[in-house]
Amino acid sequence: MTEIRANWLPSPHCDDRPDTPISLLVIHNISLPPGEFAQPYIKQLFLGTLDCNEHPYFSQLRGLKVSAHAVIYRTGEIDQFVDYDKRAWHAGVSSFQGRSRCNDYAIGIELEGTDTAPYTDEQYQSLAALTRMLQQQYPLITLGRIVGHNDIAPGRKTDPGVAFDWGRFRGMVQTGL
Template sequence: MSFTLEHGWISPARHCESPHQDDRPDNDISLLVVHCISLPPGRFGDHYIDDLFLGRLDANAHPYFEGIHQLRVSAHCLIRRDGELVQYVPFHKRAWHAGLSSFDGRDKCNDFSIGIELEGTDSGDYTKAQYQQLAGVTRVLMQHYPAITPGRITGHSNIAPGRKTDPGPGFDWKRFRALL
């Protein structure tokens, strides 16, 4: 698949701009963080991830949502199980995906990172379509943001140890890196 990147938006992707973003303190984009998410946990294919990132998650739609519906979070992109790519925040803007975090001695990873969510769970495996899409997007990002190198691609668990475990042991880093 061929990608284009214009004004911070990648195509082809479904664009759903999140209100949960702001300007970066500088334009030092030098880290890619891989996450995973499913809402409710372990369920795939619904609109609830979109709803969370767009600030419209209905607290009454599922008991789990009562504790998270008020969160103001986002990611730059989501890759669904079937490989569909959804973008919520332009790459030059700061998405709110990393929380309390540190990489290579630098805190506040949201300031200098791009966050990509994979639809999945910390304990599950990911699909071939997800690996292919993630690799394609990553190659484009590495070309556009040369400070993102293979050594500056990491999991949420590595920037927030003890607090986060995603993308989990089911994510095959060797397989992903071979596709780059």
């Protein structure tokens, strides 16, 4: 199995999954403030330490308890916030193939980005490698069970957005590149 290097930063915003197998990978995007990269605020949000007075946009995040299993930054660096066997709080109200509560059986990966800003080569490389590792560990995560947040919360979410190249990503996962 390929070793994936990730910085471990345990988030308090998680809990135990119900007794159900992990069978879905959800790809998101995030930037804080929106459209700004290489800031400390994503980490702070997922760790529950974000000072909501730091930026006007953050006032709407006050009291929000959210996390993802991992974040892949523009550099390709990965921070892991929640153990993959635990339930991260990333999907919200969601449904996949008629089954609700995607957080119960999904792993959530955030890409530092926006719906319209191209993702970096380093992000695609890290995401493909992490996906292959997760597929080895959780064989129910097939290519057909890798989706965007927009797919499980249509009308409410748009990420990872039009800038995400699904063909490129899926090709990299399949070929091991």
